[in-house]
Amino acid sequence: MVTNTEGYILVIEYLTAHLSLFENSPNIDNANSSVLEVIEQEMSENIIALCNQNQDLTFKQRNTIIREVDAIVYDLQEILSGVVNNSVNSEQLAFIKEFAILIKNLFDTEINNQFIL
Template sequence: MVTNTDGYIHIIEYLTAHLNLFENSVHNTQAKSSVLEVIEQEMSEQIITLCNQNKTLAFNQRNTIIREADAIVYDLQEILSGVVNNSVTNEQLVFIKEFTMLIKNLFDTELHS
């Protein structure tokens, strides 16, 4: 659906252009969330919003979206493998929120084209 589109490639390129946000981050045992936890949370929220905004989606379409979201989270884990367990910083949190909104917009575009 979206992971094999040019739009997805551009979003991944956007992430790689901003990898410096994730460099030199450290794990803080007192922090509330890790990078991966925030990615999973934000992706979940965006997918729930997407499905709520598109109530006419068939069961199979929803399953495809969920599988694609899982694949995207896996890609992010691979790209950010060295820092996914580190504590998320405020800058990273802002970026992850923006990034997951871009992913949702990509799904929106695919659903309405």
């Protein structure tokens, strides 16, 4: 649905262009959230919003979206493998929020294209 699109490739390239935000980030004991926890939370919130905005999605379409999000989170875990368990800092948090919105926008576009066709 989304992971095989040009848009997804561009979003991943955007992430790789900003990997410096995640390099050499220390793991702070007793911090609130890890990078992976924030990724999962932000992706979940945006996909819940997506489904709420598109009440006409079928059960099968919703499951497809969830599988795609799982694949995206897996990709992020691979790309950020060295830091996913580190504490998230404010710059990383802002980037992850923006990234999750970009992913939601890809789904919005794909859903819109499917309903138009």
